[in-house]
Amino acid sequence: MSPVLEARNITKRFGAVTALSDGSLTVEPGEIHALLGANGCGKSTLSKVIAGTVAPNSGVLRFNGSDIAPRSPRDAEALGIALFYQELSLVPQLSVADNIFLGHERRTAAGFIDAKQLRHDTEALLQRFAGVAGDGFSADAPVSTLAPDQRQIVEILKVLARKPRLIIFDESTAALDRRQVEVFFDILRSLKADGVSSIFISHRMDEIFAICDRITVMRNGVTVTTLTTAETDRDTVVHAMVGELAVPQRFARNSAVAAEPRLVVSQLSSRRLDSVSFDARPGEILGLGGLQGQGQSAVxxxxxxxxxxxxxxxxxxxKTLTLRKPADAIRAGLAxxxxxxxxxxxxxxxxxxxxxxAASLVxxxxxxVWPNQLKQRFIDAAAALNTKYDGLDAPIGSLSGGNQQKIFISRWLATNSQVLLFDDPTKGIDLAAKADFFTLARGLADQGASIIFYASEDSELLSLCDRILVFNSGAIAAELTGDTLTAFHLTNAAYGKAA
Amino acid sequence: MNRATLLLTNPLVLATLSILALLAVGETLSPGFARGDQIIRLLTVSAILGMVAAGQSLVVIGGREGIDLSVGAMISLGAVLAGNVMAGSDGGIVPAILVAGGATFVVGLVNGLGVTFLRIPPLVMTLGMTGVVQGGLIVLSRGIPSGNAAPSLMSFVNRPLLLGVPGILWLWALVGIAMWFLLRRTQLGYAIYAMGSNERAAELTGLPVRLIRTLLYGLSGLMAGITGVVVIGYTGNSFVSVGDQYVLPSVIAVVIGGISLAGGSGNYFGVMLGAIALTLLQSVLITLQMEFWGRQLIFGGVLLLLMLLYGRTKQLRV
Structure with a gap:
């Protein structure tokens, strides 16, 4: 049997950045195929090329045996390739049937919407999900009356109504709870039984192993390997994702970490946190790792x-802190x-x-405020980060992004805070500024500060941190120290396996 | 943008140039327009506008679409209360100031609470408050002019006090210095600019943003109430709509002075110039014997023109 989709040597550049240098993917009919890789590995770009939202610079795309070059999602849809949107695209006031055929309504000879045909087609679609749809799910029900997982089904029906041969599911389970994921998997299996192929993009390793036939792993814009799920295991997959990473430059510790913890956090719980406990010591840089949005920023x-x-x-x-507002934390010595x-x-x-x-005043x-009393201190703080600026009176907008961020770090250096909370502080700043930041962070720790550092880039955590807490769904999934401070362990823990 | 155009789009330069131009026009139309005693007269009227615009400035700089449209009603409230409390006697001046200032401060705080905690848009909140205060005043005074200014208050506003300059102008200068000190030498001032520029960032540096925003509306009410006391000193007695004419000019003076309606920028010195320029414009128009509707039309036009002009320069600066 020939593959339904074949993508070979796809490249895509955005300006000077190469997002995809060799993307390849083969999907068989009726196959559920996982596309996996770290953030920025190119899997999103590859799926967008297939779905027609991004035009490739070069490469071959074949669908059902013939070359295709979809210029828009509509082109791809007409060919039989659908992209499933997680962001709900439903109109709450309209019925299930109206939503499913929105913009694709069958018309009567007079040009009106053929309500009878619409209803008939909807019933036929609903038939397939009779078992999993639950109560109150009918063609006439307004979408606003449906439960979240039922809405998800409507989204899927909306895609199915176009009769696609291949559906791309990008992070479709991210917002679903366990039961809803089961419903979603039932849907995937029923699609599979009908010979429809799926590309499944997810960060949840358990789900990938539960539902997918094969796994294609990408890294740095290149397709690394395709594995058959039944013949591989999680470690092999993680190794493929991480590769033989060059060991990042370590900003090594120059002084000992104190034995006694300075900050003891117990059972933190909130809408986004699930009983998080840890401590931080003077002289230590504690990393918070894991996939994005797992509670690191929330902590x-x-x-x-x-x-x-x-x-x-x-x-x-x-001393037990009462943290009702930032001023409480600032006066206690946090930044x-x-x-x-x-x-x-x-x-x-x-x-x-x-x-x-601002922060020093508080x-x-x-x-x-007597500016002359404060100026020298501010100049010293900015100098500690090699900040390039044209005097304290210059507007903040006159600085580059990296130098602006240095000013916002100086804001806290000037307060001489001893516990520094860094929430992905190097996002979008240049490499030189990053290096200045790393040197500073290590220097502050050496002088006895406690630093808690979340970074969305694993290499930054590995090069700077003495210890890393890996977060998953608002809880600490693993703690990495010493020998386990490696890309392999970090990735493995982030994707849901205890180290 | 070259140096010359940069200078011309600077609000302070623009306001100063307009003042000089308006003086020249006035003098041409009616010789004696720019005479010393006439200028003192103009400045006295400017001072009244300038004082109510001081509170308006704080609210606007504080951001989140800050504006206080209730200043007119607050002036009326202050004037009516003050007039009735002092009832023409000098001994009543201090109580009058306390009652007028206290009442308008509290009403202003209510504005602030509505804006800050109930998240009512400032435009709507202060417009609604205008209706409430005006209605209340009519009920209280039965719509008849009431209350009399004390003689000392009238002479403070209208007669030379020191160096040939009336007390009201010395008071205005004091307000100017106080505004500079508040904005440039206190944490509160730094916080006002910070929250006007980026409220979220201000909260994340620990500034008590909500408390301050509430206070700003209280201060605006207070300044309007004090202005009301000055107004009754200027006119001799008070009536329930005496403050209405200051609402639009207080906003225009702020904008001429270079304070962005988006918040987080500008200073009071510019607003003082703006108040003078606006008062001059009004005098020139009166000299031209223009009717009230014509002046309203031109005032509104000036505001919209300035918005257009400053809106553009802001874009160019990015």
């Missing part, structure tokens, strides 16, 4: 009093640097002096 923001906690305690230097500096840090249009000053309860 940092909660410790800083910027997100409410439902339970848990935070003890700093033997928080966000990677989203435009949203969380920048006072646009204001001077560099003002951008640095921490030291300075009701009156």
């Amino acid at each position: 940092l923001r909660s410790l800083f009093g910027a997100e409410p906690l439902t339970d848990g305690s935070v003890v700093l230097d033997g 928080y640097v966000s990677g989203d500096r435009g949203r969380d840090a920048a006072f646009h249009g204001r001077s560099i002096f003002e951008n640095i000053a 921490k030291e309860r300075r009701r009156l």
Whole structure:
């Protein structure tokens, strides 16, 4: 049997960045095929090329045995390739039937929507999911009355109504709970039984092993290997994802980590956290790892009093903290640097002096501001990071992104805080600025500060941290120290296996 | 953009140039327009506008679409209360200031609470408050002009006090210095700019944003109430709509002064110039014997023109 889809040597450049240098993927009819890789490995770009939303620079794309070059999602859809959107695209006020055929309604001779035909077609589609759809699910039901997993089914029916031969599911299970995932898998299996092929993109290794026939692994824009699920195991897959990574440059510790913890966090719970406990010592850089959005930022923001906690305690230097607002955390000696500096840090249009000053004024309860008393301290703080700027009176907008971030870090250096919470602080800054940041972070730790550092890039965590807590679904899934501080263990833990 | 155009789009330069141009026009139309005692007269009227615009400035700089449309009603409230409390006697001046300032401060805080905690858009909140205060005033005073200014208050506003300059102008200068000190030398001032520029970032540096925003509306009410006391000193008695004419000019003065309606920028010095320029414009129009509707039309036009002009320069600067 010939494959339904064959993508070979696909390349795609965005300006100077090569997102995809050799993307290949073969999908058989009726196959559920996993596409797997770390963030930025090119799997998204490859699936977008297949779905027609991105045009490749070169390469061969064959579908049902003939060459294709879809220019838009509509082109791809007409060929029989559908992309399943997780973002709900339903109109709540309309019925299930109306939603399914929205924009593709059959018309009567007079040009009106053929309601009878619409209903008939919908019933035929619903038939397939009679077993899993649950109560209150009918062609006439308004979508607003449906449960979330029923809406998911409507989304899928919407895709199926176009009679595709291949469906791309990108992170489709990310928002679903266990029971809903089961329903979703039932749907995938019934599609498979009808000979429809699926490309399944997910970060959940358990799900991939539960449902997929084969796994294609990508790394750095290249397809590394395709494995048959039944003949492989998780370690092999993780090794393929991580590869023989060059060991990142270590910013090694120069002084001992104190034995006594400074910060003891117990049972932190909130909407996004599930009983998180850990401690941090003076001199230590503690990393928070895992896939994006697993609670790492939530921990940092909660410790800083910027997100409410439902339970848990935070003890700093033997004192229990009440963290109702950021000012509480700041006065206790905590500092928080966000990677989203435009949203969380920048006072646009204001001077560099003002951008640095705010935190010091709050921490030291300075009701009156005498700039000359503060200037030297701010200049020293900015110098510690090699910040390039044209005087404290220059507007913040006159600096490059990297230098702006240095100013926002200086804001906290000037307060002499001893517990630094870094929330993906190097996002979108240049390499030189990153190196300055690493040197500074290590230097501060050597002088006795405690640093808790979340980075979306694993290599940054591995090069800087003394210890890494790996997060999954708002809880700590693993703790990596010493020999387990490797890309392999980090990836393995992030994808849901205890180290 | 070259240096010359940069200078011309600087609000302070623009305001100063308009002041000089308007003086020249006025003098041409009606010789004696720019005479010393006339200028003192103009500045006195500017001071009244400038003081109410001080509170308006704080609210606008604080951001989140900050604007206080209730300043007119607050001036009326302050004037009516002050007039009735002092009832023409000098001994009543201090109580009058306390009652007028206290009442408008509290009403302003209510504005602030609505904007901050109930998240009512400032435009709607302060417009609604205008209706409430005006209605209340009519009920209280039965719509008849009431209350009299104390003689000392009238002379403070209208007669020379020191160096040939009336007390009201010294007071305005004091307000100017106080505004500079507040904005440039206190944590509160730094916080106002910070939250006007980026509220989320201000919260993440520990600034008590919600408390401050509530306070800003209270201060705007207070400044309007004090302005009301000055107004009754200027006119001699008070009536329930005496403050209405200041609402639009207070916003225009702020904008002429270079404070962006988006918040987080500008200073009060520019607003003082803006108040003078606007008062001059009004005088020139009156000299031209233009009717009230014509002046309203031109004022509105000036505001929209400025929005257009500053909106553009802001885009160019990015």
